[in-house]
Amino acid sequence: MTNSILLGAIADDLTGATDLALMLARNGMRTVQVVGVPEEDADFGDAEAVVVALKSRTIGADDAVAMSLASAMTLRQAGAEQFLFKYCSTFDSTATGNIGPVAEALMDFLEVPIAIACPAFPAAGRSIYQGHLFVGSALLSDSPMRDHPLTPMRDANLVRVLQAQSTAKVGLIPLDIISAGPEAIRAVLIKAKQAGFGLMIADAVRDADLRVLGEALSGARLITGGSGVAMGLPDNFRRQGRIGTEPVPARMIAPKGKSVILSGSCSTATRGQVQAAIDAGRPAFRIVPADVVAGSQTVADIANWVLEHSGKEPALVYSSDDPDAVLAVQKKLGREEAGLLVEQLMANLAVILRDNGFSRFVVAGGETSGAVVGALGVHTLQIGPEIAPGVPWTRSIAGPDLALALKSGNFGAPDFFLKAWDLLDD
Template sequence: MQRALGIIADDFTGALMVAGYLEGAGIHCPVLFRPEGEIPPAAVVMAGTRTRTVPVAEALAELGRFTDAFLRAGCRRVAYKACATFDSTEDGNIGPAADYLADRAGQRPVLMSAGFPRFGTTVHQGYMFYRGRLVSESIKRFDPLTPMSDPDLVRFLGRQTPHRIALLNHAALRSGTDAARTAIEAFAAEGMGHVFLDTTDDGDVETAAEVAASMDRVVVASDPLIIAYATRLGRAMRPGTMPAPRHVDGPTAVLAGSVGPIVLAQLAAFSAEHPCLSLDLLDPAEEEGLVSTALDWAARRIGTAPLAISTATGPEGVAAVQAAFGRVEAARRAERILGAIAKGLCDRGVRRFVVAGGETSGAVVDALGITAVRALPDGPLGTGFCVSTGPVPLSLYLKPGKLGADDILLRAVKAMNQGSAR
């Protein structure tokens, strides 16, 4: 069948966020985690990858596999979804992904946009603000893999690509779609490789989506533009609707690998009502020993109440673990441990997983062997709920580590118990 759009997300939680919004808008959007196999019929299809923090060559190889799969499946366009704060290093991987898709499509400039006004992340005059502060002065500066130290995204992204980047600012976007298209065409005539669009408010997003849908340009953007863009393209194909799935019955476990004060507050609220085990990544035990300890602890509790297992820590703890293992290996150690724990919990009958952290979510999904899911529509807790489509169905709630109120883990468990996330 002919499809309007294939979207490749740089992590799993972001893929589910977009799919959940589209499902809520009546646009069926299956989420795939591997490019092999048949792609379900839908006007818009989504891929969840782990391209945000892996080496550039590895990220581009994964991007290429999904691009090939989507083009074979009849997608007219392919877009790349990055996180709202464009988390990345000076090497990539957003710039390299944009260059790769532009080369595949044979056209420039690429339209780029960051931010998510609904959650307090905005971009004005090319500068990013997170919850009212420059991103470089926010908690994002403590991110263990992608600390955001430069709020000027045009300048920052310019270190990731050899192509020049132009800025289409808030004032230009307020002038309307015709003026914005004219400006982009002028930038193209000047040889610009990319055009970065402000996201000062939702009005900027709507104008950018109208422009993107009407122009034959590659789009590399965060959630709001991707959602608005995909909604326009998906509705134009008049897709049919599908009933939302229901959650799977069975015991529930929470796994948290994100770091920082937000997830620690969420774990504190959860542990006030349910058992919670915190693992120390500096424990001299080998990874297998930590996994075995966690599974032995969990085995005595599975089925009696929801439980949580965490490697989360604050800035001082992160610094100590990184000093011992290195920045990347510290994160990968936590992911391997929680992935192995997830597999062990599933083998012991757990059928519902609440996971905090984008990279942790990827590790858990990989460890559980999940290849595709159906996202539930946006609801009171936002997005992130899904049901796997494999031989052993599982319910999952995958959330970014730095989003959500203190009680979100408790509310996610309750929503699963009630059988619906809405």
């Protein structure tokens, strides 16, 4: 390998990795995103930061740990000095929890006695106060995340949630300490380590809080959190004279070809975006899982429909539905089976469309994005212009030449599916 990176990040899903890669690129670091555990001899070129996108959020904890450690080993071999374990700004996790086990495994691997945990992302309405996570003005437990089909979040107290997943003692860095500045934060971490704490939830309600936290973590070997916590990290390297300022492009040249929207997310935000596209007259096909099982909806049928309805405006294929309908499907098919059914169908559909001249994809939902990108054979992504906070256009730089907008279900304004295309040039 010829590269020597500064920051190595491991994300537990694809859209979260893209969100983080955008955050780092927007703050001046040359950043590439890698899909899946990178090869041991991977060459990252002149990248200053590498973000590894795993599909480990809802798998078994042992498997999530193994994938994360394998990624960390490659990143360390590539020269990474600082590591970031990235998870969702709504702290998505299964009941047994992958956040705690992966964080502790990375702490052991990197010989780190204490690390912070901060999923706050104020620009997307995620803030932490007194250890409680808010989505907008509502507690996480009162937000639509309480009915998430894969990771229902019904406790807003992150100290309590993380403690249930961890063997390490979990504590809190309250907002008054964050507001007091980097030295106060460092002093609390030293005292917490001496008191036997291993993981510390950090309050943050403004971008300024995250930048102060980032400055306090200069030289920290491991950080865990959402993409927001990364906004202050590049400045640490810049103050050391080790990076410059690499602007994110305002527009992106996309490969020639047709466009399509694939939506597998059932989040409130995505359902609103689906409805806005339908209201605007975009052609839309709704996937009904029961019909897929019965054989009355096949991937070939859906692909033919898209080919017939693709024109100047991209067609929309969606499985998004309200929580009661999703729960009914899960009861009938099983929670994991229902999710996998839609993911696999979307993945197979994307391959057929790619082979029929489609090169521009908007994909909604972390699990759906992971399945689609894996099926398309995309391995490395270049970060392009920002469509919405946390969501850029990307272009593949290994594998087939495609433009991809990979959107977390919770992100984006109602007109996201309508406006995303405005940032692409032929």
